Amino acid sequence: MSSPPRVDFPTSDIDDIEMDGPQDGTIDQSLSIAPPPQRLFLPGTPSAAGTPARQRYANSVTATPMSGIAARRALGMSTPRRAPRTPLFAPGSSPLAFPSSSPTKTPRRRVAIDSDPAFPDSEPLAFPSSPAAAFATPVKNRRGDIHSSLSLTPTARPSRRGEYNNDLSDNLNSDGTHLSIPASSVPHLSAPAAPSDEPDEIRAIWGTTVNLAETMKLFRDFLRGFKPKYRSIHDRQENLRTRAFATPDEGEVVLYETYMRRIRQTGETNLNLDMINLLSYPPCKKLFAQLQKYPQEVVPAMDQILKDLMLELADEDQQAGMDGMQGDQGDEEIADIMGKVYKVRPFGLTAVNMRELNPSDTDKLISIKGLVIRATPVIPDMKVAFFRCLTCAHTVQVEIDRGKIEEPARCPRDVCGSVGTMSLVHNRCEFADRQVIRLQETPDAVPDGQTPHTVSLSVYDELVDVCKPGDRVVVTGIYRSVPVRVNPRQRTMKSLFKTYLDVVHVRLGTGGTLGLDRSTRPAGGDKVPGIGGVGDSADDQELEEQIAQGGLTRKAELEAKLIDISRRHDLYDILARSLAPSIWEMDDVKKGILLQLFGGTNKSIARGGGGGGPRYRGDINVLLVGDPGTSKSQILQYVHKIAPRGVYASGKGSSAVGLTAYVTRDPDSKQLVLESGALVLSDGGVCCIDEFDKMSDATRSVLHEVMEQQTVSIAKAGIITTLNARTSILAAANPVESKYNVDLPITRNIDLPPTLISRFDLLYLVLDQVDETLDRKLAQHLVGLYLEDAPDTGGYDVLPLDELSAYIDYARTNIHPVLSSEAGDELVASYVSLRSIGASDPRSSEKRITATTRQLESMIRLSEAHARMRFAAHVELQDVQEACRLMREAIRTSAMDPRTGKIDMGLLNTGTGVGQRKMRDDMRRELLTMLDSGAGKGKGLKWGEAMKRLAEQSSIRVDTAEFSEVIKAMENEGVLTVVGERDRRMIRRVEGA
């Protein structure tokens, strides 16, 4: 900080000369800074300046190298040999950008001012008292998000100079301050201090004790010194779970230098900065508070430091001869960096509810979360207006100030001075992308009984179009209150204020309580698309999530509590009991659903085909079939409440579109948009479908794809796409005749295709049986529930809903059990024994299929879920045993052949059980005999008569449906034909068959 006074920049005029770089003048100047090899680099300049794409960066080109030097000097480092090139870049770019304001056209003025690339002319206009302000302007790191105050507080500039000639109380500094003060109608919006010549004051943010130079130094230290270990120390202090480092070295990496190199390599310009990292780096605690309180000053300062450091780092790397940074290549890189505007995008503050924002937060950095409900199209936002005098063609640029452009009333040229001749030249103005977004409170944040509030967000540049209506976002931004003019024609303002947020960082997709299964998302998929900035992001995701959910310590407390619960010996029972405590009994059903909520782990074969190989679902699907009035819907509703991303749909009411995705025309944009339905919405969660049997076939057919492939394919209105629907399905259905007929197999009782039924891992029959003791208990439970004041919850000790929900969420995100070899053996054994139940039956000659590989997969999933519930890293014997028990329970009720009393998975998989198949064979044999025997020979048999005769022979009733099945099968084989319609059908034997 104590670089020697620099005599080489005594006045602003000279600075300007240097900036616009008339060759002769500059050399002297630059010579004084460093040795003069700049001429050597001349060939490099045209490329930087000549590319049209760089035009917009012209301003910063001029500005930043200076600051680079400044920074270096401030650190007392040796001045790099590259520094003097600076002036060479500037001249190249400025004439290109502003050809008309070349020095020759306005000879009257000091050369410096007129030719200054940015908008030197605006200064004298706006602040006639400080004509020497020219130098100040070149810092045009215009950020939309900070813009309204940037013009007031060119903090980067004064502070930079503060560092760079901080012992020089030259008039440069005072220029800077002259510049900002008059504009700040709102004093506390801060600007560099009063127009005094004392450098100390200049470096402070107005009205505070914050010393900008110090702030910048702190941030520089931070970028140069922060290592992940600080974060883990901090997290430990806050009792947070910390990520373990693979090697001790990992904690010692200078994190932000890595990021900066990555920025350079990828050509990014954004650095996402997790503010918690600031807090955990001991020297920077102060900076955290400053950034929160004075973002408009601190953020530009940070941008500046980032750029300085980028250059510095590039230089170091070049010196070190790093790969890709050697010689000319390195020079090019550095030139490239100079041409860029770097932005620090801070985030990581605790998100508050938008209701809690109040006027005292004005101009502070805050973070809120919400739901995007509307986004305007991109609005070109004028950043710099370009005026030309109609009389003398003198040009002037005016920067936006608090959202409006002050039109110059008269030509600033003394000679001309004509009033009202300044006209706007549109194509010479500078514009930025801007978008206004309406953010609404998410349902979980709204106080009970109130309707949600909305707040406006202004997003700029790269953040435009990052969020779409419907997204849940956490935004970090600066809260603004701006006076409103009640009548636009009136010049005065009334004491009404509108508030909005200038957004600096957007993070998409925090579902609040609706945690989603992260294993369903590709790694890093949660990174903000579009701004893809380098820096802290996905890794910190979980921690942020915790912060977002309110308070670090509370989360830690909860976690400790959950782990406590997981150690209880009656864990399984208490969790099952806590699930829908108002529903009596049905323990196994509850346990099955509980395991569904935990879910198995999703597996993909990494070395399989392309794209990581196929993925095996870990989602467990459960179907409840049962008599009406057995509280199936209640269970579903309950699950919907606690499940991560739970979606509830009633089969009756939902059309195919409701359950999948549909195409509509967006009312605002008139564009076709794809709106996803329940299944896609519940991606990574549980979809509860009530009245499953009443769903239309078309809708149900969609489920085939969803339940095994876990995708939804859409081909509508020209949009063909496949959406992910990695969802567990919990469905409830009533039997066909509303009451379950125990004499019929389950497939006949539920009107569902067997292919669909077999996709359910667990199928429970919830039957209403008359049993005195059960009835008595049920009555007791209900009477207690509906008549007494303290409802009996079906158990003494249950977890409250939110705790259960938190427990499940925690397990799903953090526990990923793998099979132990012991468990694997047990699974094999159980599967074999399940299959052999049918095979080893001595009474029967034919084999029954009792279990298929689908059941094996289900068993694996269930055991994983059980292990997950125990917070165990490995699937153990007990998990498999419980999974098998549940499977057996479910199979016993659903796959039991009512005729034989045996378990037969064939019933579920093909819809016909062994007994049924045997009966059909008999029927077929008899029918053939009948046809071949005397009566029907030749002309065939009447349908009705065949039925009647079969019934006479058979001891059990002949089912019409069965009969037609048999006939159909024989027809397909070509053994017989059916002619005629309905009652007049004739069955004929095909000759020669």
Add this chain to the structure above:
Amino acid sequence: MVSAFLIDAINNPTKVVQELFEEHTGDVNQFPAVVARHFSDVFLNSDDTLREVLPLDMNHSPESFTHRSLVRFHGMVQDTSPSPEMYLASLNENKCGGWGISQNTPASEWPSSFDYCDLREATTLWAVTVPGQTDWRTEELTDRLHCGSSSSQSPPQPHKFPVPNAPHIGVQVKIYDNDAAQLLKATDVVTFIGILTSESLDSEADSSPMVPSLHVLCHKLQSTGDAPHTEELATVREDLIKWIADEALGGDEDAAQWLLLELSAKVYTRTTPLLPPSLTLSRFPSPTPSSPALPTLHHVLSDLLAQYLTVPLSLDLLNTENFSPESKDEDLHSGYLQVPQGTVLLLTENGVREGKLVEKGIMNIRAVQEVMDAQTLEYSFPFSKFSFSTDIVTIVLCDGRKSAFFQTGFTVPLETKPLLKDNLYKPRDQIKIPDTVKLAAYRSFLATAKCCFGTVQVAEETSRHIQEDFVRQRQEDSSITADDLIHLMKVARLLAASMLEREVTVDIWERSKRLDASRKKRSP
């Protein structure tokens, strides 16, 4: 003693606020609470002082008041979503800036510079005349002392009133005491006292309509207080049943008794859902062309209940009108079902003809069904739906055997006596209205019954009896399910409440079984 304050406050509320501001020495953040306390002391302590303030209602339209006069407004909070408004809490020379004072200052006097530290927030919400508030209740509240001119103008923002095209008052309410305002929820019924002005609806928009705006000095939430339980009311029950039966239900006393049970219901608990059941009066004939369109029941109920609304269902109404509130362009449009807690809704299906029900109609029916089943109403917002709890008793009148659209808790087929058949539809003036004392007794009886419903208990002995009973019935008839038990228990509870009993006794249990059995016998 209080009158000096009272007169000052009524004549020039602005001045009183200004004086309070000057006297106020403490934290400026506390000032709104101080104002609220001062005016509450003056006005809200007794009904008499409250009545001194001119009411803002259908008879006293906002246009009939002079600018910045003090009014009281008894209304329902319709929408709490407008963003809070920022205002300058103090202007130059120690002048108070809230309560619309700063907006009212001429531009020339407005401070050229201000301090952002003086910014404060005011909660903004939209309130409307209480929908479904019956005439006698309105009279009771306003006392009709001052009969002003009824406004012919159509109210601003008509889409924010639940009943479409109905005359009402809609007011933008600004509450400066934020802590108190946080407690106000949608459909709450509140009495506001404040300064009436006219302001643009959305200060941020360039062109937005001018709406009446009430700068609230103090407000009071309507409490659902306990009605006094008096002994003589017990005798009223039979009279009331007979009166309803004879006047409106064609002499069917059973149906009238079920109606009475239904009117005694309210939400008991939500944790284990014990909600008011819904009632269908089936076999209710359609009006003949010569008779009035509305059943006599409508007039009878509106004479008995404080909160009552008839929705004459028709395909057209179902297909076009909103039943549940929906936010369009960040403005919450109201719907028929957005009514205060404790409202009785009469849905008449007699007007429904054959035709097509479009998607909106289906959604509307689902919304009503949702209210019947779960007592929740979904407000639609873009990309999200918010479930609000309601407490609405629904009664459906239908021609057929059961309601065409809804599944209700009870269905009671009407059996009219031939002689009294005509009284189902008759104009209001032909109803024999009992004398005021009796009518008052009826009203207070119904209010008391509703209170009782919240306190009915079940004795140990009775619950044992019920359990035994259930087990026995199951043995006899296996078709009886747990649902039947739940249903019967609800009936028992309602019966106890309608008899103003505090406990379900074995006797009541048996009576309710008989009552339900006779109902079942009627159902074909």
